[in-house]
Amino acid sequence: MATDVVTKSEIGIGDYRYGFHDPTDKYAFISRKGLDREIVAQISEMKGEPAWMRDLRLKSLDIFFEKPMPNWGGDLSHLDFQDIYYYVRASDRQEKSWDEVPEDIRRTYDRLGIPEAEKKYLSGVKAQYESEVVYGSLQEDLAKQGVIFTDTDSALREHQDLLREYFATVIPPSDNKFAALNTAVWSGGSFIYVPKGVAIEFPLQAYFRINTENMGQFERTLIIVDEGASVHYVEGCTAPTYTTESLHSAVVEILVKRGGRCRYTTIQNWSSNVYNLVTKRAMAYRDALMEWVDGNLGSQLTMKYPAVYLMEPGARGETLSIAFAGKGQHQDAGAKMVHVAPHTSSRIVSKSISKDGGRASYRGLVKVVDGAKHCKSNVVCDALILDSASRSDTYPYIEVAEDDVAIEHEASVSKIAEEQLFYLMSRGLSEAEASAMIVTGFIEPLVKELPMEYAVEMNRLIELQMEGSVG
């Protein structure tokens, strides 16, 4: 089965480029399929965790079983929780040099271009393969300033006090079914602590790769930006193309303390057999800025609504999101802004593109609690539909308990205009090239917010999505 997948990805035209996969016969450990207390206890034991974490996992498992499946968003009826591997360890060690990483795995990251990017423009890298982080680096000067950038498992061993204080406080397991699932079976993910006043110039990047069929990846990320500090964290995600489903269900918790800044950029390009059900939430304190830049290109179904809780006056939250829904894909994405304190502001900009029968939905919440006066929020969502088989929906929810607030919401839906296509084609552009150019222009206001290398990558991915797809 593997061979035709590899060939397709190497041609790289029109289809998913990262659909190749590696053999799994040399893996260190693969749990049995399915989910129960024994599996959860086994994961905790293999990781040598303290009792409080094991207990939290087991409690979360109970919550997961109690909570019903969400009946909104996308179609989850084909998701079989007992048909998934919850813990897969490809390698027993995490390496500090790419040369030490097992060859199959290293080759994968080479093909994804990670070591090259690391040399050029990153402050640090974590590479997670299946359930565990297999490679990690951080620039020495940052480590000296007290920056911690490690995988969450190592953090639990080395910085237990910080984890005890913050873990599952932004997103408790009771928040939703998938947050409960993640808390029960989490593995890997990034832990970042940026000390007071430290500004990290270049991005820290994590790259998540699923390799095994029917694998569940449940990374758990916790970022703490202390007072006056700043960080830009970037994550990328890919997986092989299989005929049966894999599940990616991450939880990302962020605290941005007084005057701090955090930007979290995701370029998610899962293969079209992956359910991507992610809970991301940040708490922004006095005068802090939290920005989510969220690019969703792949997966079968994505349900993801990065949230900012604006906890103290002066806090700002921003979400820029791009969703691209191709054949057989449903992107149910958006944002949540919760104004808990007065004098807080938020902005949501969402652009979605649907084509070849794909479905893109914007789902967003702006909430202003009682007492949060003088809040401002601005929501703009634009959808571009490329053909009559495709679909776009907008579900804006606004809950305001205060009068003295300024909330704006604008939405537009456009079809790719025949006149625009004709104009470009009359200048020699093929139909596919002309469509790609119109789409690239449509998302340009967001792409220009990305660091240059990611902007180039984003445009390249869009072009690949558009290639060979027209006519």
Added chain:
Amino acid sequence: MPSTLTIQDLHVEVGGTPILKGVDLVLRQGEIHALMGPNGSGKSTLAYALVGHPKYEITRGAVDLDGTDVLALDANERARLGLFLAFQYPVTIPGVKVADFLRHAISNVRNPERKEGEELISMREFRKELRTNMEALGMEAEFARRYLNEGFSGGEKKRMEILQLAMLKPRFAFLDETDSGLDTDAVKVVSEGVNRLAGPEMGVLIITHHERLLEFNRPQYTHVMLAGRIVETGGADLAHEVHEQGYAEVRERHPEEAAEQAVLGREEVPATV
């Protein structure tokens, strides 16, 4: 040998309504032709049909360029073959920078076999050429970084069309009312631009109501359309006569078409605008 574009008995419908009812015209590289006629006579329709707008349905006739059946080609293939329309109403493409668009266009037109995703012409060569052409048209360098036609004034849009003409160097260019809606200075810039570009390598069909563009670009041939047919062909003096006296005398000489045209009497706007 100069290229020849031959239009024979061309019939065109838009949304089931016949607009062109048998147009015959021969254009050669190096020639300037003026195409005149009252609103609704089919001038713009001819231009759109020649460059392959999908809404303009050819029901009869042939268009041939040196042995190539033009009507069998898509709009982008016609551009690569060397046909160009300067639009009366250029569309806006948000988020697409002028320079990016032009670099793609040129890469395809200069290398007609190019497939999407293949290499573009060198950035260095492109920038140099773009700068030279923009300076000649009195355009600021900043123009190249703007989004295509977004927020452009009428004059800027027309200049943008002429810039494309200059960069793409087609064998045959159709200028659809390029002088309309412009003030005198802008007409001058556009006219001089066309004048500099028209030469032995380019055949030009200038569609106009006015004589202004023709003062700078003296046509060897003038054609007058009524009700979807070319009813008269003459020299530069015919253009002058129409400009001075309107279509009254032309109508008198062709009462049948004039009657048909009177019924049409509507503003000729491309069906899609």
